[in-house]
Amino acid sequence: MSPDAMKKIDEMNETLRQVAALPEHEAQCLPGRFYTDPDYFRYEVETFLSKEWHCLGRADEIPNPGDYFVTQLFDEPLLVARGNDGQVRVMSNLCRHRGMPIVEGSGSTRRFVCSYHAWTYGRSGELLNAPRMQDKGVSEKNCSLPTFRSELWNGFIYVNLDDNAQPLAPRLGQLESLLGNYRTSEMRIVRTFEEDWHTNWKCLVENFMEAYHLSIVHPETLHPYTPTGLSRKSMADDSFTSYCANYPETAASRGTGSPALTEDERRRSTLFNLFPAQIASQAATLLVSFSIKPLAVDRIRVRWTMSTYGDELTQDELEERIALWFEVNREDREKLEKMQRALASRHAPSGHLAPRDYEGTIWDFYRYLGRQIPVAETPLRVVRA
Numbered sequence: 312m313s314p315d316a317m318k319k320i321d322e323m324n325e326t327l328r329q330v331a332a333l334p335e336h337e338a339q340c341l342p343g344r345f346y347t348d349p350d351y352f353r354y355e356v357e358t359f360l361s362k363e364w365h366c367l368g369r370a371d372e373i374p375n376p377g378d379y380f381v382t383q384l385f386d387e388p389l390l391v392a393r394g395n396d397g398q399v400r401v402m403s404n405l406c407r408h409r410g411m412p413i414v415e416g417s418g419s420t421r422r423f424v425c426s427y428h429a430w431t432y433g434r435s436g437e438l439l440n441a442p443r444m445q446d447k448g449v450s451e452k453n454c455s456l457p458t459f460r461s462e463l464w465n466g467f468i469y470v471n472l473d474d475n476a477q478p479l480a481p482r483l484g485q486l487e488s489l490l491g492n493y494r495t496s497e498m499r500i501v502r503t504f505e506e507d508w509h510t511n512w513k514c515l516v517e518n519f520m521e522a523y524h525l526s527i528v529h530p531e532t533l534h535p536y537t538p539t540g541l542s543r544k545s546m547a548d549d550s551f552t553s554y555c556a557n558y559p560e561t562a563a564s565r566g567t568g569s570p571a572l573t574e575d576e577r578r579r580s581t582l583f584n585l586f587p588a589q590i591a592s593q594a595a596t597l598l599v600s601f602s603i604k605p606l607a608v609d610r611i612r613v614r615w616t617m618s619t620y621g622d623e624l625t626q627d628e629l630e631e632r633i634a635l636w637f638e639v640n641r642e643d644r645e646k647l648e649k650m651q652r653a654l655a656s657r658h659a660p661s662g663h664l665a666p667r668d669y670e671g672t673i674w675d676f677y678r679y680l681g682r683q684i685p686v687a688e689t690p691l692r693v694v695r696a
C-alpha cells in the first residue's frame with residue numbers, strides 16, 4: 312500500500328478508536344468512508360477478516376460420506392466435504408496439477424475427478440490417481456488437497472484460513488448459554504441460498520443486528536411479530552453480540568420447538584452476530600443464518616441457510632417462512648444498496664445511534680472492530696542512571 316494510503320488508514324483507525332471508545336449512551340455511527348474506501352477494505356481483509364473464523368453453512372447440508380458443496384472465502388475456493396470417516400473437512404477446491412477448480416455446486420460423489428486432466432481425489436482430498444505421472448514423483452503425500460482449519464459448533468461449519476488461529480469453540484461459552492435451550496445443533500436444513508448484494512459487509516451486519524428499522528422497513532413482514540418497540544438488547548462479549556426480538560402477546564404462536572425452551576424463549580427470535588461476519592436469527596422452530604463473504608468494498612456474497620426444529624412446521628408453513636425471508640431480504644437489500652451508493656458523499660454523516668435496545672448491538676460491533684486495530688509498538692525507553 313502506498314504511504315498516502317497508509318496515512319489515510321492510520322487516520323481512519325484513529326477515528327475508529329474514538330468511536331469505539333464512546334460510552335454507550337453517546338454511541339455514534341462510523342463515517343461513510345469506512346464503508347466505501349477500497350484501501351480500507353483491503354486493510355480489513357489483510358489484517359483481520361482473513362484471519363477470523365467464518366461460518367460456511369450447516370453440517371447437515373452434507374449428511375453422508377461423499378456429500379459436498381463448494382464456496383469461496385476471499386481468494387480461497389473451498390470444497391466442504393464429508394469423508395468416509397464421517398468427518399467434515401474444508402479443503403482447497405484447487406487441483407494440485409495446474410489449479411483448475413475441481414468441482415462446482417453441491418452433490419455427492421465417490422471421488423473428485425478434475426475436469427482438466429483427470430487427476431482424481433478421494434472424499435478426504437487424498438490423491439488417488441494422476442494419469443501418466445508415474446515417473447514424476449506425484450504422490451498422495453505431496454499432491455493431496457490441502458485442508459483448512461475447521462470446526463463444527465452447534466451444527467454450523469466454520470473455517471479459518473489462518474493455520475495459526477486460536478480455536479473457536481472455547482470462546483463461545485456465553486453464546487452457547489444464550490442458544491442452549493433451542494438445541495441449535497438438532498435443527499435440520501430446509502433451504503440454502505446464495506446471492507450477491509451491492510453493499511459493504513459491515514452494512515449488512517449492522518442492518519441485521521439493529522431493531523430500529525424493523526417496523527419501518529418491514530411493516531408487513533416483520534412488524535406484526537417482531538416490532539421495533541418490543542426488541543431488547545441481550546448478551547454480548549468479545550466474540551458476539553445479540554438482541555431479542557420479542558413477539559407481541561397478541562401474535563399467534565410460531566411453534567413450540569425444543570422441549571427445553573421457556574415460554575419467553577418461544578415468544579421471541581434471538582438475533583446474534585458472531586463476529587465478524589455471521590449473522591443469524593434463532594427462534595423456536597426456525598433458524599436462519601447468513602454467512603457474509605466480503606468480495607469488494609461494496610460487494611458481498613451472502614450464503615444463507617434456513618433450518619427447522621423437528622417436524623412441527625408443515626411443508627406449506629415452511630414454504631411460507633421461506634417466502635417471508637425472501638421478502639424481508641429484498642426489503643433490506645433495497646435499502647442497503649441505495650445507501651451504499653450514497654455513503655461515498657463527503658456529507659455522509661456520523662450520526663447518533665439509537666438507544667441500546669434498538670442499536671446497542673452496533674456499538675458492540677464497533678468495539679469489536681476497534682479491538683482489531685493493531686496496538687502500536689511503544690518504543691523502548693532507555694533509562695539512564
Ligand code: FES
Pocket residue numbers: 406407408409410411425426427428429430
Ligand atoms: S489441472 Fe487438474 S488435472 Fe490438470
Ligand SMILES: [Fe+2]
Pocket residue numbers: 518519524525528529639643
Ligand atoms: Fe431488516
